[in-house]
Amino acid sequence: MKNRETVLIVDDDAGFRRAWKRILASDGFDVLEAGTAPEALTAFERARPRLVVLDLMLPPSGTPEAGAELLGRMLGACPQAKVVVVSGTGDTALSLSLVRRGAYDFLAKPVDPDVLSAVLARAHARLVLEDRVRDLETAVPTEAGGALGRSPAFVAAKDLAVRAAKTDVPVLLTGESGTGKEVFARLVHASSRRAREPFVAVNCGAITPSLLESTLFGHKKGAFTGATSDAKGLFVEANGGTLFLDEIGDLATDLQVKLLRALEAQEILPVGASKPVTVDVRVVSATHRPLPELIASKAFRDDLYWRIRGIEIALPRLAERSEDLLVLSQHFLNQARALVPGAGAPRLSPEARRCIEQYPWPGNLRELRNEMQRALVLAGGREEILRDDLSPDVQGTATPLEGATEHDDDEGGSLEEKVQRLERREILRALAETAGNKSHAAERLGLSRQGLLNKMARFGIR
Numbered sequence: 001m002k003n004r005e006t007v008l009i010v011d012d013d014a015g016f017r018r019a020w021k022r023i024l025a026s027d028g029f030d031v032l033e034a035g036t037a038p039e040a041l042t043a044f045e046r047a048r049p050r051l052v053v054l055d056l057m058l059p060p061s062g063t064p065e066a067g068a069e070l071l072g073r074m075l076g077a078c079p080q081a082k083v084v085v086v087s088g089t090g091d092t093a094l095s096l097s098l099v100r101r102g103a104y105d106f107l108a109k110p111v112d113p114d115v116l117s118a119v120l121a122r123a124h125a126r127l128v129l130e131d132r133v134r135d136l137e138t139a140v141p142t143e144a145g146g147a148l149g150r151s152p153a154f155v156a157a158k159d160l161a162v163r164a165a166k167t168d169v170p171v172l173l174t175g176e177s178g179t180g181k182e183v184f185a186r187l188v189h190a191s192s193r194r195a196r197e198p199f200v201a202v203n204c205g206a207i208t209p210s211l212l213e214s215t216l217f218g219h220k221k222g223a224f225t226g227a228t229s230d231a232k233g234l235f236v237e238a239n240g241g242t243l244f245l246d247e248i249g250d251l252a253t254d255l256q257v258k259l260l261r262a263l264e265a266q267e268i269l270p271v272g273a274s275k276p277v278t279v280d281v282r283v284v285s286a287t288h289r290p291l292p293e294l295i296a297s298k299a300f301r302d303d304l305y306w307r308i309r310g311i312e313i314a315l316p317r318l319a320e321r322s323e324d325l326l327v328l329s330q331h332f333l334n335q336a337r338a339l340v341p342g343a344g345a346p347r348l349s350p351e352a353r354r355c356i357e358q359y360p361w362p363g364n365l366r367e368l369r370n371e372m373q374r375a376l377v378l379a380g381g382r383e384e385i386l387r388d389d390l391s392p393d394v395q396g397t398a399t400p401l402e403g404a405t406e407h408d409d410d411e412g413g414s415l416e417e418k419v420q421r422l423e424r425r426e427i428l429r430a431l432a433e434t435a436g437n438k439s440h441a442a443e444r445l446g447l448s449r450q451g452l453l454n455k456m457a458r459f460g461i462r
């Protein structure tokens, strides 16, 4: 059997270490040894073993308190580590108190080899189980159309979308940028009788009016310079299915008239054609601009408004979906793994969660998605996403948790690496405290503005 798990054996007696090493190596573990508390800490920081056999009485101090402190440092750095404490026969009370403080189990000397083997096999099985649970927890199932969320405002919008989908009534999706309007348009399509037919999306604000007309309705060969052949247009491409008109508030007024005619007659007139073409298309529109205001300023036709607004679904801002924040964050982190080679199964630290919950997310889900991608990149393969991996705005003014150890520099590495981590944290903190003002942050840190910019570039800070 090959466990591919490393066990660190910590004992000052080289004879014991040798004997235990033989047993555990034959059980299939990779084994590391340390004879003193400093050696143990160095080995732990370097190899991050998740299994440790720890004798409490270690040089240089030789006191059980030093062993207990070592245990605390190991569990602080790697809470899932399973540390089996080994003590003298008289130390049962102390060993028990350490189990209460997070040690996995304890063994009294002289250690029975079979018991050692069995305890470590059980600890290893536990690790495997915990890994599995974590994988399952992080693999949040993606629901229909990827529309995740359980907050009341979101569930109400989703119910309405699914009910509207069963009819052919036009749907108007409103909501700030990044609230998931396109995701909802796809949800309406996927829940409708048209699900197996095409879903065609067009952003009305992204195409010039002259091009948009032929893009939507098609054109005949020779209708305008460059029209070298007939083109079908998106209405015909979406025939039988759903046409998603994103940013409909940006539609030029003459096109509004043509769109209204197409929707009322269910037929379109390709540019340069003399005969209309009949189409069967369900239209879903979306806008982040308030159409009533555009109507008041004559920028949008009210007859078209009433035509596309069969059922209006207002998507809630992310700030109104506090119950969904962490599920969505985890979902976006999982998604981002595909973009970051070597990223493990990420999870958010308590501090990072707090920051996410306190930030208002003006860019809604799109901003959250980008933030999670960035955090995963900055975490550089570390599975726990820390507060410092978040951008200064998101770290914002959230007050650190009391007793939080995130900023304690106990993550190991060379002196230079520690100094760099410290520098990066101080820069992020100064930026957060000055609301991202680089000149003020530089002043606070005693750097020139350019010096700060250089360091930000080096540490990958936006």
Ligand SMILES: Nc1ncnc2c1ncn2[C@@H]1O[C@H](COP(=O)(O)OP(=O)(O)OP(=O)(O)O)[C@@H](O)[C@H]1O
Binding pocket: 146, 147, 148, 149, 175, 176, 177, 178, 179, 180, 181, 182, 183, 184, 246, 288, 331, 365, 366, 369
């Ligand atoms: N409920 C959801 N569950 C999971 N991911 C979502 C959800 N809603 C939106 N997203 C994701 O959030 C991002 C933004 O969503 P989308 O593009 O639909 O927003 P939008 O309102 O159409 O934005 P814009 O108005 O700027 O075009 C996308 O990556 C999308 O996949």
